[in-house]
Amino acid sequence: SRPLVLLLGDQLSHDMASLRDLPDDTVVALCEVAAEGTYVPHHPQKIALILSAMRHFAAELRDRGHRVHYSALDDPDNAQALVDEAERLAGLYACDEVRVVRPGEWRLWQAMREREDAALPWRLIEDDRFFTTPEAFAAWARKRKAPRMEHFYRMMRQRTGLLMEDGQPAGGRWNFDHDNREPLSTGTRPPPPPRHGRDETTKAVLALVAEHFPAHFGTLENFHWPVTRRQALGDLRHFLERLLPDFGRFQDAISDADPFLFHSRLSAALNLGLLSPREVCEAVEARYYRGEAPLNAVEGFIRQVLGWREYVRGLYWTRMPDYKRRNALGASRGLPAAFWSGDTELRCLRRAIEMTRDQAYAHHIQRLMVTGNFALLCDVAPEALCDWYLAVYADACEWVELPNTLGMVLHADGGLMGSKPYCASGKYIDRMSDHCRHCRFDPKQATGPDACPFNSLYWAFLERHADALSGNPRMSLIYASLRRMSDDKRAAMREQAEAFLARLDTAPAYGQGVHR
Numbered sequence: 001s002r003p004l005v006l007l008l009g010d011q012l013s014h015d016m017a018s019l020r021d022l023p024d025d026t027v028v029a030l031c032e033v034a035a036e037g038t039y040v041p042h043h044p045q046k047i048a049l050i051l052s053a054m055r056h057f058a059a060e061l062r063d064r065g066h067r068v069h070y071s072a073l074d075d076p077d078n079a080q081a082l083v084d085e086a087e088r089l090a091g092l093y094a095c096d097e098v099r100v101v102r103p104g105e106w107r108l109w110q111a112m113r114e115r116e117d118a119a120l121p122w123r124l125i126e127d128d129r130f131f132t133t134p135e136a137f138a139a140w141a142r143k144r145k146a147p148r149m150e151h152f153y154r155m156m157r158q159r160t161g162l163l164m165e166d167g168q169p170a171g172g173r174w175n176f177d178h179d180n181r182e183p184l185s186t187g188t189r190p191p192p193p194p195r196h197g198r199d200e201t202t203k204a205v206l207a208l209v210a211e212h213f214p215a216h217f218g219t220l221e222n223f224h225w226p227v228t229r230r231q232a233l234g235d236l237r238h239f240l241e242r243l244l245p246d247f248g249r250f251q252d253a254i255s256d257a258d259p260f261l262f263h264s265r266l267s268a269a270l271n272l273g274l275l276s277p278r279e280v281c282e283a284v285e286a287r288y289y290r291g292e293a294p295l296n297a298v299e300g301f302i303r304q305v306l307g308w309r310e311y312v313r314g315l316y317w318t319r320m321p322d323y324k325r326r327n328a329l330g331a332s333r334g335l336p337a338a339f340w341s342g343d344t345e346l347r348c349l350r351r352a353i354e355m356t357r358d359q360a361y362a363h364h365i366q367r368l369m370v371t372g373n374f375a376l377l378c379d380v381a382p383e384a385l386c387d388w389y390l391a392v393y394a395d396a397c398e399w400v401e402l403p404n405t406l407g408m409v410l411h412a413d414g415g416l417m418g419s420k421p422y423c424a425s426g427k428y429i430d431r432m433s434d435h436c437r438h439c440r441f442d443p444k445q446a447t448g449p450d451a452c453p454f455n456s457l458y459w460a461f462l463e464r465h466a467d468a469l470s471g472n473p474r475m476s477l478i479y480a481s482l483r484r485m486s487d488d489k490r491a492a493m494r495e496q497a498e499a500f501l502a503r504l505d506t507a508p509a510y511g512q513g514v515h516r
Protein backbone atom coordinates (compact mmCIF):
# COMPACT_ATOMS: atom_id res chain seq x y z
CA SER A 1 0.00 0.00 0.00
CA ARG A 2 0.97 3.62 -0.40
CA PRO A 3 -0.17 5.39 2.74
CA LEU A 4 -0.28 9.06 3.60
CA VAL A 5 0.59 9.42 7.27
CA LEU A 6 -1.26 12.30 8.93
CA LEU A 7 0.36 13.59 12.11
CA LEU A 8 -1.87 15.87 14.18
CA GLY A 9 -0.69 18.87 16.16
CA ASP A 10 -0.71 16.84 19.39
CA GLN A 11 1.14 13.87 17.90
CA LEU A 12 4.63 15.29 17.92
CA SER A 13 6.52 12.21 19.15
CA HIS A 14 9.16 10.42 17.10
CA ASP A 15 7.92 7.06 18.33
CA MET A 16 4.32 7.60 17.15
CA ALA A 17 2.76 4.29 16.12
CA SER A 18 1.89 5.84 12.73
CA LEU A 19 5.59 6.39 11.96
CA ARG A 20 6.53 2.72 12.38
CA ASP A 21 7.12 0.22 9.58
CA LEU A 22 6.53 2.62 6.73
CA PRO A 23 7.13 1.79 3.07
CA ASP A 24 10.03 3.79 1.60
CA ASP A 25 9.15 7.26 0.47
CA THR A 26 5.96 7.49 2.54
CA VAL A 27 4.69 11.05 2.78
CA VAL A 28 4.20 12.26 6.34
CA ALA A 29 1.80 15.20 6.42
CA LEU A 30 1.39 17.88 9.05
CA CYS A 31 -1.41 20.34 8.33
CA GLU A 32 -2.07 23.73 9.81
CA VAL A 33 -5.76 24.41 9.24
CA ALA A 34 -8.05 27.27 10.16
CA ALA A 35 -10.82 24.92 11.34
CA GLU A 36 -8.69 23.63 14.25
CA GLY A 37 -7.81 27.17 15.27
CA THR A 38 -11.39 28.41 15.43
CA TYR A 39 -13.80 25.62 16.46
CA VAL A 40 -13.41 27.22 19.87
CA PRO A 41 -11.60 30.56 20.18
CA HIS A 42 -8.25 29.11 21.31
CA HIS A 43 -5.88 31.32 23.23
CA PRO A 44 -3.30 32.80 20.79
CA GLN A 45 -0.45 31.28 22.86
CA LYS A 46 -2.01 27.83 22.48
CA ILE A 47 -2.28 28.20 18.71
CA ALA A 48 1.26 29.57 18.49
CA LEU A 49 2.58 26.73 20.65
CA ILE A 50 0.99 24.07 18.47
CA LEU A 51 1.96 25.62 15.14
CA SER A 52 5.54 26.36 16.18
CA ALA A 53 5.94 22.88 17.68
CA MET A 54 4.51 21.36 14.46
CA ARG A 55 6.95 23.33 12.30
CA HIS A 56 9.91 22.33 14.46
CA PHE A 57 8.80 18.72 14.48
CA ALA A 58 8.44 18.67 10.67
CA ALA A 59 12.03 19.92 10.40
CA GLU A 60 13.21 17.14 12.75
CA LEU A 61 11.37 14.53 10.69
CA ARG A 62 13.09 15.80 7.53
CA ASP A 63 16.45 15.64 9.33
CA ARG A 64 15.71 12.01 10.14
CA GLY A 65 15.11 11.26 6.46
CA HIS A 66 11.31 11.36 6.28
CA ARG A 67 9.53 12.77 3.25
CA VAL A 68 7.34 15.48 4.78
CA HIS A 69 4.51 17.57 3.37
CA TYR A 70 3.83 20.60 5.52
CA SER A 71 0.63 22.55 4.84
CA ALA A 72 1.05 26.06 6.22
CA LEU A 73 -1.97 28.05 7.36
CA ASP A 74 -1.63 30.58 4.54
CA ASP A 75 -0.90 28.11 1.70
CA PRO A 76 -3.33 29.09 -1.08
CA ASP A 77 -4.41 25.48 -1.77
CA ASN A 78 -4.93 24.58 1.90
CA ALA A 79 -8.40 23.02 2.41
CA GLN A 80 -8.34 24.45 5.98
CA ALA A 81 -9.91 21.38 7.64
CA LEU A 82 -7.92 18.29 8.70
CA VAL A 83 -9.85 15.55 6.95
CA ASP A 84 -10.26 17.54 3.72
CA GLU A 85 -6.63 18.59 3.66
CA ALA A 86 -5.35 15.05 4.29
CA GLU A 87 -7.56 13.74 1.47
CA ARG A 88 -6.38 16.49 -0.85
CA LEU A 89 -2.76 15.52 -0.11
CA ALA A 90 -3.50 11.81 -0.52
CA GLY A 91 -4.76 12.66 -4.01
CA LEU A 92 -1.75 14.86 -4.72
CA TYR A 93 0.70 12.07 -3.81
CA ALA A 94 -1.41 9.23 -5.30
CA CYS A 95 -1.80 7.51 -1.92
CA ASP A 96 -4.29 4.69 -1.42
CA GLU A 97 -4.95 5.12 2.31
CA VAL A 98 -4.60 7.65 5.11
CA ARG A 99 -3.02 6.44 8.36
CA VAL A 100 -3.52 8.32 11.57
CA VAL A 101 -3.22 7.62 15.27
CA ARG A 102 -6.39 8.05 17.34
CA PRO A 103 -6.88 11.82 17.68
CA GLY A 104 -7.48 13.46 21.06
CA GLU A 105 -11.06 14.47 20.36
CA TRP A 106 -14.20 12.52 19.67
CA ARG A 107 -15.38 14.87 16.90
CA LEU A 108 -12.26 14.11 14.81
CA TRP A 109 -12.24 10.42 15.67
CA GLN A 110 -15.82 10.14 14.55
CA ALA A 111 -15.15 12.01 11.29
CA MET A 112 -12.18 9.73 10.59
CA ARG A 113 -13.96 6.51 11.52
CA GLU A 114 -16.76 7.35 9.13
CA ARG A 115 -14.14 7.11 6.38
CA GLU A 116 -12.73 3.72 7.28
CA ASP A 117 -14.60 2.08 4.41
CA ALA A 118 -14.44 4.99 1.97
CA ALA A 119 -12.87 4.74 -1.49
CA LEU A 120 -9.82 6.32 0.09
CA PRO A 121 -9.87 4.40 3.39
CA TRP A 122 -8.65 5.85 6.67
CA ARG A 123 -6.75 3.52 9.00
CA LEU A 124 -6.94 4.45 12.66
CA ILE A 125 -4.10 3.23 14.83
CA GLU A 126 -4.11 3.04 18.66
CA ASP A 127 -2.14 5.71 20.51
CA ASP A 128 0.41 3.85 22.65
CA ARG A 129 1.98 6.92 24.25
CA PHE A 130 -0.15 6.44 27.37
CA PHE A 131 0.19 3.95 30.22
CA THR A 132 -3.10 2.36 29.24
CA THR A 133 -5.47 2.13 26.28
CA PRO A 134 -9.19 2.93 26.15
CA GLU A 135 -9.84 -0.78 25.63
CA ALA A 136 -7.86 -1.83 28.71
CA PHE A 137 -9.51 0.92 30.75
CA ALA A 138 -12.96 -0.22 29.63
CA ALA A 139 -12.13 -3.80 30.68
CA TRP A 140 -11.04 -2.56 34.13
CA ALA A 141 -14.10 -0.29 34.53
CA ARG A 142 -16.55 -2.98 33.43
CA LYS A 143 -15.70 -5.02 36.51
CA ARG A 144 -16.66 -2.20 38.86
CA LYS A 145 -20.00 -0.85 39.98
CA ALA A 146 -18.62 2.63 40.65
CA PRO A 147 -15.16 3.14 39.10
CA ARG A 148 -12.98 5.40 41.25
CA MET A 149 -9.71 7.10 40.39
CA GLU A 150 -8.10 5.87 43.62
CA HIS A 151 -8.66 2.20 42.76
CA PHE A 152 -7.51 2.73 39.18
CA TYR A 153 -4.37 4.52 40.42
CA ARG A 154 -3.43 1.71 42.82
CA MET A 155 -3.86 -0.84 40.06
CA MET A 156 -1.64 1.30 37.79
CA ARG A 157 1.03 1.61 40.50
CA GLN A 158 1.09 -2.17 40.79
CA ARG A 159 1.09 -2.66 37.06
CA THR A 160 3.92 -0.20 36.38
CA GLY A 161 5.88 -0.79 39.57
CA LEU A 162 6.18 2.98 40.07
CA LEU A 163 6.85 3.73 43.76
CA MET A 164 6.33 0.06 44.63
CA GLU A 165 8.60 -1.88 46.98
CA ASP A 166 8.09 -5.65 47.33
CA GLY A 167 4.52 -5.30 46.16
CA GLN A 168 3.81 -2.55 48.71
CA PRO A 169 3.50 1.21 48.12
CA ALA A 170 6.68 3.12 48.98
CA GLY A 171 6.40 4.64 52.45
CA GLY A 172 3.62 2.21 53.39
CA ARG A 173 0.79 4.39 52.05
CA TRP A 174 -0.80 5.04 48.66
CA ASN A 175 -1.71 8.61 49.35
CA PHE A 176 0.09 11.56 50.95
CA ASP A 177 -2.50 14.19 50.08
CA HIS A 178 -2.90 15.34 53.66
CA ASP A 179 0.73 16.58 53.59
CA ASN A 180 -0.02 18.53 50.40
CA ARG A 181 -2.32 21.29 51.59
CA GLU A 182 -0.10 24.10 52.81
CA PRO A 183 -0.80 27.67 51.77
CA LEU A 184 2.28 29.50 50.49
CA SER A 185 4.31 30.66 53.49
CA THR A 186 5.36 34.32 53.61
CA GLY A 187 8.73 34.83 52.03
CA THR A 188 8.57 31.66 49.89
CA ARG A 189 9.54 32.68 46.38
CA PRO A 190 9.14 30.00 43.73
CA PRO A 191 11.78 30.30 40.97
CA PRO A 192 10.48 31.83 37.71
CA PRO A 193 9.83 29.46 34.80
CA PRO A 194 12.51 28.93 32.15
CA ARG A 195 12.39 31.35 29.23
CA HIS A 196 13.15 29.78 25.88
CA GLY A 197 14.71 31.89 23.13
CA ARG A 198 12.41 32.56 20.16
CA ASP A 199 13.99 31.40 16.93
CA GLU A 200 12.89 32.55 13.45
CA THR A 201 10.26 29.79 13.24
CA THR A 202 8.60 30.82 16.50
CA LYS A 203 8.79 34.52 15.61
CA ALA A 204 7.10 33.84 12.25
CA VAL A 205 4.36 31.81 13.95
CA LEU A 206 3.74 34.49 16.58
CA ALA A 207 3.28 37.06 13.77
CA LEU A 208 0.99 34.68 11.86
CA VAL A 209 -1.18 34.03 14.90
CA ALA A 210 -1.42 37.74 15.74
CA GLU A 211 -2.59 38.38 12.18
CA HIS A 212 -5.04 35.47 11.82
CA PHE A 213 -6.66 35.33 15.26
CA PRO A 214 -6.74 38.97 16.43
CA ALA A 215 -10.08 38.70 18.27
CA HIS A 216 -9.22 35.67 20.42
CA PHE A 217 -8.98 36.17 24.19
CA GLY A 218 -5.38 36.23 25.44
CA THR A 219 -2.06 37.94 24.91
CA LEU A 220 1.05 36.66 23.14
CA GLU A 221 3.67 38.66 25.08
CA ASN A 222 4.55 36.04 27.67
CA PHE A 223 5.02 33.19 25.23
CA HIS A 224 7.54 30.86 26.93
CA TRP A 225 6.18 27.44 26.00
CA PRO A 226 8.65 24.78 24.91
CA VAL A 227 8.24 24.18 21.17
CA THR A 228 10.76 21.32 20.80
CA ARG A 229 11.52 18.19 22.77
CA ARG A 230 14.86 19.70 23.70
CA GLN A 231 13.17 22.73 25.26
CA ALA A 232 10.61 20.50 26.96
CA LEU A 233 13.44 18.44 28.46
CA GLY A 234 14.85 21.74 29.76
CA ASP A 235 11.53 22.45 31.48
CA LEU A 236 11.53 18.94 32.94
CA ARG A 237 15.04 19.42 34.32
CA HIS A 238 14.02 22.77 35.82
CA PHE A 239 11.05 21.09 37.49
CA LEU A 240 13.11 18.21 38.88
CA GLU A 241 15.88 20.42 40.21
CA ARG A 242 14.11 23.56 41.37
CA LEU A 243 10.44 22.78 41.93
CA LEU A 244 9.77 19.13 42.73
CA PRO A 245 11.00 19.20 46.36
CA ASP A 246 8.27 21.76 47.20
CA PHE A 247 5.69 20.59 44.66
CA GLY A 248 3.81 18.48 47.22
CA ARG A 249 3.36 20.76 50.16
CA PHE A 250 2.33 23.75 48.02
CA GLN A 251 0.29 21.76 45.51
CA ASP A 252 -3.01 23.33 46.64
CA ALA A 253 -1.71 26.83 47.40
CA ILE A 254 -2.92 29.87 45.45
CA SER A 255 -0.98 33.12 45.09
CA ASP A 256 -2.23 36.55 44.12
CA ALA A 257 1.08 37.31 42.41
CA ASP A 258 2.53 34.05 41.07
CA PRO A 259 0.67 31.98 38.48
CA PHE A 260 3.01 28.98 38.55
CA LEU A 261 4.25 28.40 42.14
CA PHE A 262 5.88 24.95 42.27
CA HIS A 263 3.81 23.43 39.46
CA SER A 264 5.66 21.73 36.63
CA ARG A 265 4.04 23.50 33.64
CA LEU A 266 4.63 20.22 31.79
CA SER A 267 1.04 19.50 30.75
CA ALA A 268 1.29 21.18 27.33
CA ALA A 269 4.53 19.37 26.42
CA LEU A 270 3.03 16.07 27.62
CA ASN A 271 -0.20 16.57 25.68
CA LEU A 272 1.59 17.50 22.43
CA GLY A 273 3.89 14.49 22.75
CA LEU A 274 7.16 16.37 23.31
CA LEU A 275 7.55 14.43 26.57
CA SER A 276 6.22 11.01 27.45
CA PRO A 277 4.30 10.44 30.67
CA ARG A 278 6.48 7.40 31.40
CA GLU A 279 9.79 9.24 31.17
CA VAL A 280 8.44 12.07 33.31
CA CYS A 281 7.15 9.71 36.03
CA GLU A 282 10.38 7.69 36.00
CA ALA A 283 12.50 10.85 36.29
CA VAL A 284 10.38 12.03 39.22
CA GLU A 285 10.52 8.63 40.92
CA ALA A 286 14.32 8.55 40.53
CA ARG A 287 14.58 11.82 42.51
CA TYR A 288 12.89 10.11 45.45
CA TYR A 289 15.22 7.11 45.42
CA ARG A 290 18.23 9.44 45.18
CA GLY A 291 16.99 11.29 48.27
CA GLU A 292 16.48 14.52 46.33
CA ALA A 293 12.72 14.92 46.75
CA PRO A 294 10.32 13.90 49.51
CA LEU A 295 7.77 11.15 49.01
CA ASN A 296 4.73 13.40 49.43
CA ALA A 297 5.93 15.50 46.45
CA VAL A 298 6.90 12.55 44.29
CA GLU A 299 3.77 10.52 45.03
CA GLY A 300 1.64 13.67 44.59
CA PHE A 301 3.07 14.22 41.12
CA ILE A 302 2.90 10.59 39.99
CA ARG A 303 -0.73 10.44 41.21
CA GLN A 304 -1.57 13.29 38.81
CA VAL A 305 0.12 11.79 35.77
CA LEU A 306 -0.29 8.04 36.28
CA GLY A 307 -3.61 8.40 38.10
CA TRP A 308 -5.71 11.37 37.08
CA ARG A 309 -4.36 11.91 33.58
CA GLU A 310 -4.89 8.29 32.57
CA TYR A 311 -8.20 8.01 34.41
CA VAL A 312 -9.76 11.03 32.68
CA ARG A 313 -8.62 9.71 29.32
CA GLY A 314 -10.16 6.31 30.01
CA LEU A 315 -13.39 7.93 31.14
CA TYR A 316 -13.49 10.17 28.07
CA TRP A 317 -13.09 7.37 25.54
CA THR A 318 -15.41 4.94 27.29
CA ARG A 319 -18.20 7.45 27.96
CA MET A 320 -18.25 9.64 24.85
CA PRO A 321 -20.29 10.90 23.07
CA ASP A 322 -23.02 10.80 25.77
CA TYR A 323 -20.63 12.20 28.37
CA LYS A 324 -20.56 15.61 26.71
CA ARG A 325 -24.33 15.94 27.04
CA ARG A 326 -24.48 15.11 30.77
CA ASN A 327 -25.96 17.83 32.97
CA ALA A 328 -26.87 16.11 36.25
CA LEU A 329 -27.55 19.36 38.12
CA GLY A 330 -29.58 20.88 35.28
CA ALA A 331 -27.32 23.96 35.05
CA SER A 332 -28.29 26.44 32.34
CA ARG A 333 -26.67 29.84 32.93
CA GLY A 334 -24.46 31.30 30.19
CA LEU A 335 -20.76 31.85 30.81
CA PRO A 336 -20.19 34.88 33.07
CA ALA A 337 -18.96 37.75 30.86
CA ALA A 338 -16.10 38.30 33.32
CA PHE A 339 -14.52 35.02 32.13
CA TRP A 340 -13.57 36.89 28.95
CA SER A 341 -13.10 40.40 30.34
CA GLY A 342 -11.65 39.78 33.82
CA ASP A 343 -13.96 42.57 34.88
CA THR A 344 -15.08 41.48 38.34
CA GLU A 345 -14.61 42.74 41.88
CA LEU A 346 -13.92 39.23 43.17
CA ARG A 347 -10.17 39.41 43.45
CA CYS A 348 -9.49 35.65 43.23
CA LEU A 349 -11.63 35.31 40.12
CA ARG A 350 -10.11 38.37 38.50
CA ARG A 351 -6.53 37.21 39.10
CA ALA A 352 -7.23 33.68 37.80
CA ILE A 353 -8.72 35.15 34.62
CA GLU A 354 -5.91 37.69 34.21
CA MET A 355 -3.29 34.96 34.62
CA THR A 356 -5.17 32.85 32.08
CA ARG A 357 -5.25 35.77 29.64
CA ASP A 358 -1.55 36.57 30.11
CA GLN A 359 -0.09 33.05 30.39
CA ALA A 360 -2.60 30.62 28.80
CA TYR A 361 -2.13 28.90 32.17
CA ALA A 362 -3.71 28.68 35.58
CA HIS A 363 -2.80 25.91 37.98
CA HIS A 364 -5.13 23.12 38.95
CA ILE A 365 -6.51 24.68 42.13
CA GLN A 366 -7.30 27.94 40.36
CA ARG A 367 -9.14 26.00 37.63
CA LEU A 368 -10.97 23.84 40.14
CA MET A 369 -11.57 26.00 43.18
CA VAL A 370 -11.70 29.55 41.77
CA THR A 371 -13.07 29.74 38.21
CA GLY A 372 -14.56 26.24 38.40
CA ASN A 373 -16.09 26.62 41.85
CA PHE A 374 -17.56 30.00 40.87
CA ALA A 375 -19.16 28.52 37.73
CA LEU A 376 -20.50 25.55 39.73
CA LEU A 377 -22.06 27.80 42.38
CA CYS A 378 -23.64 29.95 39.63
CA ASP A 379 -25.12 26.94 37.76
CA VAL A 380 -23.18 27.67 34.57
CA ALA A 381 -24.17 25.29 31.76
CA PRO A 382 -21.57 22.55 31.11
CA GLU A 383 -21.34 23.34 27.40
CA ALA A 384 -20.57 27.02 27.99
CA LEU A 385 -17.94 26.29 30.62
CA CYS A 386 -16.31 23.41 28.72
CA ASP A 387 -15.87 25.54 25.61
CA TRP A 388 -14.13 28.17 27.73
CA TYR A 389 -11.66 25.75 29.35
CA LEU A 390 -10.98 24.10 26.01
CA ALA A 391 -10.16 27.48 24.51
CA VAL A 392 -8.07 29.27 27.09
CA TYR A 393 -5.30 26.91 28.27
CA ALA A 394 -2.18 25.98 26.34
CA ASP A 395 -2.60 22.38 27.51
CA ALA A 396 -6.29 22.06 26.63
CA CYS A 397 -7.32 18.92 24.74
CA GLU A 398 -10.86 17.66 25.03
CA TRP A 399 -9.94 14.18 26.30
CA VAL A 400 -8.51 15.76 29.45
CA GLU A 401 -10.46 19.03 29.62
CA LEU A 402 -13.97 17.56 29.41
CA PRO A 403 -13.92 15.10 32.36
CA ASN A 404 -12.16 17.72 34.47
CA THR A 405 -14.69 20.46 33.67
CA LEU A 406 -17.95 18.63 33.19
CA GLY A 407 -17.16 15.94 35.75
CA MET A 408 -14.79 17.24 38.39
CA VAL A 409 -15.85 20.90 38.42
CA LEU A 410 -19.55 20.82 37.57
CA HIS A 411 -20.46 17.37 38.91
CA ALA A 412 -22.55 17.13 35.74
CA ASP A 413 -21.67 13.45 35.24
CA GLY A 414 -23.52 12.59 38.44
CA GLY A 415 -20.36 11.54 40.29
CA LEU A 416 -18.18 9.54 37.87
CA MET A 417 -15.16 11.83 38.26
CA GLY A 418 -15.64 12.76 41.89
CA SER A 419 -17.87 11.29 44.55
CA LYS A 420 -18.92 14.81 45.58
CA PRO A 421 -18.82 18.29 44.04
CA TYR A 422 -15.77 20.42 44.83
CA CYS A 423 -17.90 23.32 46.03
CA ALA A 424 -16.41 25.68 48.59
CA SER A 425 -17.10 29.00 50.26
CA GLY A 426 -14.85 32.06 50.59
CA LYS A 427 -13.35 30.47 53.69
CA TYR A 428 -11.47 27.91 51.58
CA ILE A 429 -10.07 30.55 49.24
CA ASP A 430 -9.01 32.66 52.22
CA ARG A 431 -7.24 29.69 53.83
CA MET A 432 -5.36 28.65 50.68
CA SER A 433 -4.49 32.07 49.19
CA ASP A 434 -3.56 35.67 49.87
CA HIS A 435 -6.26 37.02 47.52
CA CYS A 436 -8.70 38.07 50.21
CA ARG A 437 -6.40 40.66 51.69
CA HIS A 438 -6.40 42.44 48.30
CA CYS A 439 -10.16 42.05 47.85
CA ARG A 440 -12.93 44.52 48.58
CA PHE A 441 -15.08 41.68 49.99
CA ASP A 442 -14.74 40.07 53.41
CA PRO A 443 -14.55 36.25 53.43
CA LYS A 444 -15.83 36.21 57.02
CA GLN A 445 -19.13 37.84 56.11
CA ALA A 446 -21.94 35.96 54.38
CA THR A 447 -24.52 38.71 53.96
CA GLY A 448 -24.41 42.49 53.57
CA PRO A 449 -22.66 44.75 51.05
CA ASP A 450 -19.12 43.64 51.97
CA ALA A 451 -19.75 39.91 52.19
CA CYS A 452 -17.70 37.63 49.95
CA PRO A 453 -20.13 36.46 47.24
CA PHE A 454 -18.68 32.93 47.40
CA ASN A 455 -20.28 32.50 50.85
CA SER A 456 -23.92 33.15 50.01
CA LEU A 457 -23.50 31.48 46.61
CA TYR A 458 -22.18 28.38 48.36
CA TRP A 459 -25.04 27.99 50.83
CA ALA A 460 -27.66 28.89 48.23
CA PHE A 461 -26.16 26.30 45.85
CA LEU A 462 -26.38 23.59 48.53
CA GLU A 463 -29.96 24.55 49.30
CA ARG A 464 -30.96 24.66 45.61
CA HIS A 465 -29.48 21.23 44.91
CA ALA A 466 -30.43 19.51 48.16
CA ASP A 467 -32.53 16.91 46.32
CA ALA A 468 -29.53 15.79 44.28
CA LEU A 469 -26.80 16.17 46.91
CA SER A 470 -28.05 15.90 50.48
CA GLY A 471 -28.26 12.09 50.36
CA ASN A 472 -24.55 11.87 49.51
CA PRO A 473 -22.76 10.52 52.62
CA ARG A 474 -19.74 12.75 51.91
CA MET A 475 -22.04 15.81 52.06
CA SER A 476 -23.87 14.86 55.25
CA LEU A 477 -21.86 17.11 57.60
CA ILE A 478 -22.32 20.14 55.40
CA TYR A 479 -26.06 19.53 55.01
CA ALA A 480 -26.28 19.13 58.78
CA SER A 481 -24.76 22.64 59.12
CA LEU A 482 -27.24 23.99 56.59
CA ARG A 483 -30.12 22.46 58.54
CA ARG A 484 -28.85 23.92 61.81
CA MET A 485 -28.96 27.43 60.33
CA SER A 486 -31.96 29.56 61.30
CA ASP A 487 -34.62 30.05 58.63
CA ASP A 488 -33.87 33.78 58.69
CA LYS A 489 -30.18 33.26 58.02
CA ARG A 490 -30.87 30.84 55.19
CA ALA A 491 -33.37 33.25 53.66
CA ALA A 492 -30.92 36.17 53.92
CA MET A 493 -28.22 34.10 52.25
CA ARG A 494 -30.59 33.00 49.50
CA GLU A 495 -31.63 36.59 48.81
CA GLN A 496 -28.02 37.76 48.77
CA ALA A 497 -27.09 35.04 46.27
CA GLU A 498 -30.14 35.68 44.09
CA ALA A 499 -29.38 39.40 43.95
CA PHE A 500 -25.78 38.64 42.94
CA LEU A 501 -26.89 36.20 40.24
CA ALA A 502 -29.47 38.63 38.92
CA ARG A 503 -26.71 41.19 38.36
CA LEU A 504 -24.28 38.72 36.80
CA ASP A 505 -23.66 39.49 33.12
CA THR A 506 -23.31 36.51 30.84
CA ALA A 507 -21.37 36.37 27.58
CA PRO A 508 -22.95 35.60 24.23
CA ALA A 509 -22.23 32.06 22.98
CA TYR A 510 -19.12 31.70 20.77
CA GLY A 511 -19.80 32.88 17.27
CA GLN A 512 -22.27 35.48 18.51
CA GLY A 513 -19.80 37.82 20.15
CA VAL A 514 -16.23 39.01 20.11
CA HIS A 515 -13.92 37.31 22.59
CA ARG A 516 -11.25 39.74 23.58
Ligand code: FAD
Nearest residue numbers: 263264265266267304309363364367368395396397401404
Ligand atom coordinates in the same frame (compact mmCIF):
# COMPACT_ATOMS: atom_id res chain seq x y z
P1 FAD B 1 1.17 20.07 37.72
O1 FAD B 1 0.42 20.57 38.88
O2 FAD B 1 2.62 20.24 37.70
O3 FAD B 1 0.77 18.52 37.58
C1 FAD B 1 1.60 17.58 36.90
C2 FAD B 1 0.89 16.95 35.74
O4 FAD B 1 -0.16 16.13 36.17
C3 FAD B 1 0.27 17.90 34.74
O5 FAD B 1 1.23 18.38 33.84
C4 FAD B 1 -0.78 17.05 34.09
O6 FAD B 1 -0.25 16.34 33.00
C5 FAD B 1 -1.17 16.07 35.18
N1 FAD B 1 -2.43 16.44 35.82
C6 FAD B 1 -2.58 17.14 36.97
N2 FAD B 1 -3.88 17.22 37.31
C7 FAD B 1 -4.56 16.58 36.35
C8 FAD B 1 -5.94 16.32 36.14
N3 FAD B 1 -6.89 16.72 36.98
N4 FAD B 1 -6.29 15.66 35.02
C9 FAD B 1 -5.36 15.23 34.15
N5 FAD B 1 -4.05 15.43 34.31
C10 FAD B 1 -3.66 16.10 35.40
N6 FAD B 1 -5.07 19.38 32.12
C11 FAD B 1 -4.67 19.28 30.84
O7 FAD B 1 -3.58 18.76 30.57
N7 FAD B 1 -5.45 19.77 29.82
C12 FAD B 1 -6.64 20.36 30.06
O8 FAD B 1 -7.33 20.75 29.12
C13 FAD B 1 -7.08 20.49 31.41
N8 FAD B 1 -8.25 21.10 31.70
C14 FAD B 1 -8.65 21.22 33.00
C15 FAD B 1 -9.85 21.86 33.27
C16 FAD B 1 -10.28 21.98 34.57
C17 FAD B 1 -11.60 22.63 34.86
C18 FAD B 1 -9.50 21.46 35.62
C19 FAD B 1 -9.97 21.56 37.04
C20 FAD B 1 -8.30 20.84 35.36
C21 FAD B 1 -7.86 20.70 34.05
N9 FAD B 1 -6.64 20.07 33.75
C22 FAD B 1 -6.24 19.97 32.44
C23 FAD B 1 -5.84 19.41 34.80
C24 FAD B 1 -4.79 20.29 35.47
O9 FAD B 1 -5.38 21.46 35.96
C25 FAD B 1 -3.65 20.63 34.53
O10 FAD B 1 -3.11 19.44 33.99
C26 FAD B 1 -2.51 21.33 35.27
O11 FAD B 1 -2.99 22.50 35.88
C27 FAD B 1 -1.39 21.67 34.29
O12 FAD B 1 -0.38 22.40 34.91
P2 FAD B 1 0.99 21.72 35.34
O13 FAD B 1 1.59 21.00 34.20
O14 FAD B 1 1.81 22.80 35.99
O15 FAD B 1 0.50 20.66 36.40
Ligand code: DLZ
Nearest residue numbers: 008009010031032033036037103104105
Ligand atom coordinates in the same frame (compact mmCIF):
# COMPACT_ATOMS: atom_id res chain seq x y z
C1 DLZ C 1 -5.45 22.86 18.69
C2 DLZ C 1 -4.91 22.77 17.29
C3 DLZ C 1 -4.78 23.92 16.53
C4 DLZ C 1 -5.07 25.25 17.07
N1 DLZ C 1 -4.37 23.85 15.26
C5 DLZ C 1 -4.05 22.66 14.72
C6 DLZ C 1 -3.64 22.55 13.37
O1 DLZ C 1 -3.57 23.53 12.63
N2 DLZ C 1 -3.34 21.31 12.90
C7 DLZ C 1 -3.42 20.19 13.66
O2 DLZ C 1 -3.09 19.09 13.20
N3 DLZ C 1 -3.81 20.27 14.94
C8 DLZ C 1 -4.14 21.47 15.47
N4 DLZ C 1 -4.57 21.56 16.76
C9 DLZ C 1 -4.65 20.31 17.55
C10 DLZ C 1 -5.89 19.52 17.14
O3 DLZ C 1 -7.04 20.29 17.43
C11 DLZ C 1 -5.84 18.22 17.91
O4 DLZ C 1 -5.04 17.31 17.24
C12 DLZ C 1 -7.18 17.64 18.07
O5 DLZ C 1 -7.93 18.50 18.87
C13 DLZ C 1 -7.15 16.25 18.66
O6 DLZ C 1 -6.53 16.25 19.91
